[in-house]
Amino acid sequence: MTTEIRSIQPTDFTDLVELMSELGYPTTLEELSKRLDLLKKHGDYEALVVVKNNQVIGFAGLCKGLAYEFTGLYVRIIAFVVSSKLRNQGVGTKLLKACEQWAIQQGAIGITLNSGNREERQIAHTFYESNGYVGKSTGFSKKIT
Numbered sequence: 001m002t003t004e005i006r007s008i009q010p011t012d013f014t015d016l017v018e019l020m021s022e023l024g025y026p027t028t029l030e031e032l033s034k035r036l037d038l039l040k041k042h043g044d045y046e047a048l049v050v051v052k053n054n055q056v057i058g059f060a061g062l063c064k065g066l067a068y069e070f071t072g073l074y075v076r077i078i079a080f081v082v083s084s085k086l087r088n089q090g091v092g093t094k095l096l097k098a099c100e101q102w103a104i105q106q107g108a109i110g111i112t113l114n115s116g117n118r119e120e121r122q123i124a125h126t127f128y129e130s131n132g133y134v135g136k137s138t139g140f141s142k143k144i145t
Contacts, residue, residue, distance in 0.1 A: 003057070003091065005098040008036065008047035015056035016049070023081040024116075046102055050082070050095050058082040058095045064106045075103035077113035096131050114139045 008016070013033050020027050027035075039045045044065065050058030061079035066072075077099055082092045103111045115124050117138065125135065 002052070003094065004051045005048055005058075005095060006051065008049050008059075010037075012049050012051075012056045016059055019056065019059050019081045019083060020079075022084055023079060025079075048095065048098055048102065050091055052086075057086050058091050060095050060099050062099055062102060064103075064108065067110075070109075072109040073107050074110040074112060075099070075106060075108045077111065080113060092127060093131055 010033070013036060014029060016036075017027060017029050017032055020032065036047060039047065039061070044063055046062045046064075048060045048062070049056045059079065059081050060077055063076050063078055064073055065076060067074050080092075080095070080099075082095065100111055113128065113133065115121050115128065129135070
């Protein structure tokens with residue numbers, strides 16, 4: 001399978017709507033376009049896509065930040081998804097490696113991600129662990145508006 005991994009382009013947004021829904025974050029093209037246009041204006045963010053036959057089949061949203069718990073930069077993978085039709089074919093591993101490469105280019109000394117505690121996320125957890133990631137904490141969130 002020949003794939004390309006590159007920074008996201010506005011022409012990718014339509015395909016990304018379906019992937020965001022698979023990730024558990026349904027959205028509209030209009031809403032997603034606004035969101036990604038805003039993120040693109042911030043230099044600490046990057047959005048990578050995996051493209052096969054001119055179709056987006058994978059997506060990773062990244063953010064670079066400073067750490068409180070150690071000296072240096074880290075990168076957080078905020079969103080990560082591969083089309084359910086193309087999983088278990090190495091696409092996710094290639095995308096993770098591209099995320100790690102971007103982090104290195106930014107001068108980061110670590111990379112992190114969160115993944116939900118739901119039962120259906122166990123396959124994803126196994127995937128991350130098989131790629132060298134270690135489960136370390138439980139996240140909490142609260143809507144404040």
